[in-house]
Amino acid sequence: MSSHGVIQRYKKYLPITARTPALTLGEGGTPLVRAEALSRELACDVYLKLEGCNPTGSFKDRGMVVAMAKAAESGARAVICASTGNTSASAAAYATRAGLQSVVLIPSGQIARGKLAQAFVYGARILALDGNFDRALELTRELGEAHNLAIVNSINPFRLEGQKTAAFEIVDDLTRAPDILALPVGNAGNITAYWKGFVEYAQVKNSALPKMWGFQAAGAAPLVRGVPVPDPHTIATAIKIGNPASWQGAIRARDESGGLIDAVTDEEIGAAYAFLAAREGVFCEPASAASVAGLLKKQREGKLARGQTIVCVLTGNGLKDPEFALASGFKVETLPATSKALLDALGL
Ligand SMILES: *Cc1c(COP(=O)(O)O)cnc(C)c1O
Secondary structure, eight states: OOOOHHHHHTGGGTTOOTTSOOOOSSOOOOOEEEOHHHHHHHTSEEEEEEGGGSTTSBTHHHHHHHHHHHHHHTTOSEEEEEOSSHHHHHHHHHHHHHTOEEEEEEETTOSOHHHHHHHHHHTOEEEEESSOHHHHHHHHHHHHHHHTOEEOSTTSHHHHHHHTHHHHHHHHHHTSOOSEEEEEOSSSHHHHHHHHHHHHHHHHHOOOOOEEEEEEETTBOHHHHTSOOSSOOOSOGGGOOSSOTTHHHHHHHHHHHTOEEEEEOHHHHHHHHHHIIIIIOOOBOGGGGHHHHHHHHHHHTTOSOTTOEEEEEEOBBGGGOHHHHHHTTOOOOOOOSSHHHHHHHHTO
16 A cells, blocks of 8 residues: 555645645554553553654654745745754654755754754755754744745644644544553643643544643753753753743643643653563663663553553654664674584573
């Protein structure tokens, strides 16, 4: 079956007109895989939504395809975004696809290498700033508004429109809404988009509404603290954000769903990341593992009732950040090229 992407599949729920180009790189339709080990661990029925299977390796593609199609439709000459990495990779790919130039502003030295490599090969103009993500986003707003560049950060409402399709897919695949949706929260566009998707689908499909459980990194947890964090820090660079653009959307998703937004430490994120790879065979990026870290934390606190159906959104692919994967003591054994040496090494 050929892949038609989210615009084609969910056109009737999206702000698509006859003049919107039918842009796609095959985004969406990502696997929803049962997490066997995690289900046992949590005494729940847990599924992983593998958003790392999108064309550029993160969920950003769902929203980017819609934002880019609308930018092309409106006659923009170029697009601009601030990025912790995945937005730039996605913007660069879809801009190329749409025939537009892309400009990406990144915090200098804080982007996983795989993401930088993507933006580079797709042909983005990459500008590294001596400042953090929040500052890069402020500058993006200034430039975008003053110079008629289309801003493709999640402050662009078309991004959230595209991203809400992940909620539709989950309900379609499970044939119901989960009891809990767990996901990492950075700029908070995704939690806002998922909630919008579940609410819209509840109206047309009569599906129920999940509780939204968002997890921030402890060193970058403005929504948990209730105030912006001027100097956010965490190993999970994709959620290293101190002043989320969709702050209100996240609070609404939490409160309207009867959910929660909590923080997990870098140690907890690292442990969940390792668990997913070694026990489930799923390689996600550190930020993605915050969702699983959060579930494990809630269970330890006795706040996760047994028997619930839970979907954990794994937002990005582990290959984006090989340095993180290899940092915890990876070493290659070098041996003489003989079967005896191999057998000795393996203890056979
Ligand atoms: C962007 C991103 C997030 C955070 O999503 P927000 O919409 O900014 O909250 C989490 N994980 C990964 C891998 C991302 O790329």
